[in-house]
Amino acid sequence: MYDDDDLTLLDIDADLESPLDHMEPVDAESEEPKPDPEEMLPLLESQETNQRMLAARAFCELQDDRAIPHLIRLLTDPCPLVRVSAAYALGRNPSTDAVEPLIQQYGKDWNGYVRKGVVWALGNCHDRRSLETLIDALKTDISAVRLWAASSLAQMAAVGYEAVIAAIPRLIEAMRQDPVAAVRSNCAWSIGQLCRELPSNVVYATAIDALIETFVEDEELGVREDAKSAMLKLGDPRGLQLIEDLEREGFL
Missing domain, CATH: 1.25.10.10 (Leucine-rich Repeat Variant)
Known part of the structure; x- marks a missing residue:
C-alpha cells in the first residue's frame, strides 16, 4: 500500500492533477502545429x-x-x-x-x-x-x-461482461468508503457507465442500490450530484422515482 x-x-491534498492532465484530445484543433x-x-x-x-x-x-x-x-x-x-x-x-x-x-x-x-x-x-x-x-x-x-x-x-461485473463491486466499495470526495464521485460516474452494459440482473440492481444510497447519504453535495446524474442517464425507474419523490418533498 x-x-x-x-x-x-x-x-x-492540494493538487490531484499532474502537469499532463490537460492535454488536448489527439484530434483536437490547435493553432500550434x-x-x-x-x-x-x-x-x-x-x-x-x-x-x-x-x-x-x-x-x-x-x-x-x-x-x-x-x-x-x-x-x-x-x-x-x-x-x-x-x-x-x-x-x-x-x-x-x-x-x-x-x-x-x-x-x-x-x-x-x-x-x-x-x-x-x-x-x-x-x-x-x-x-x-x-x-x-x-x-x-x-x-x-x-x-x-x-x-x-x-x-x-x-x-466485456465479465470485466464489468468484476469492476462494479470494487467501485461500489470505494464509492461508499473512500475518504476523498473526488474519488467517490468518479466511482459514481464509472458505475453509471458500466451499468449501461448490463442487463437488469442482480449486479445491476446492487449498483443502483449503491447509487441511491450515495445520493441520499453522502456528505458531499458533489458526490450526491454525480450519483444523481448517473441514475438520470441510466433512466432507472427506481432511481428516477426516488429523485422525483425527493424533489416533491423539497429535499432537492
Missing part, C-alpha cells in the same frame, strides 16, 4: 534526458505505432518525467504489447505521477489484463492515483 506522505513530487513524428522518433532513443522527455511528450499528441516499442522502453527510464510522459503517450497510443510492461511498472514505480499516468494508459488499452491492477490502484494507492483508477475502470465496458 502506498503512503500519501512518502512522495515529494505529488501534493495530494503538431510535432513532426519523423523528427521525434529518433529522439526517443536520445542520450539526452530532455530530448527523450520532449519526444515522449510529443507522442502524447501524436498517434504512431512506430513509437510504441520505444515508449515501452522509456517506462523504465531513470528520469520520472520521462517515465510519466511515456505512460501518457502509451495512453494516446494504446497497444496490447504495452499492457504487461505498464502493469509491471505500476507495481514498482515510486512516483505517484507515473503511476497515475500508468493507470490512465491501462484503462485506454481496453484489456482484461489491466483489471486487477486498476482494482488494486483504486483500493490501495494514493488519492490522485485512486481518482484516475476509478475513471479507468469505466473502460472495462469496452472489454
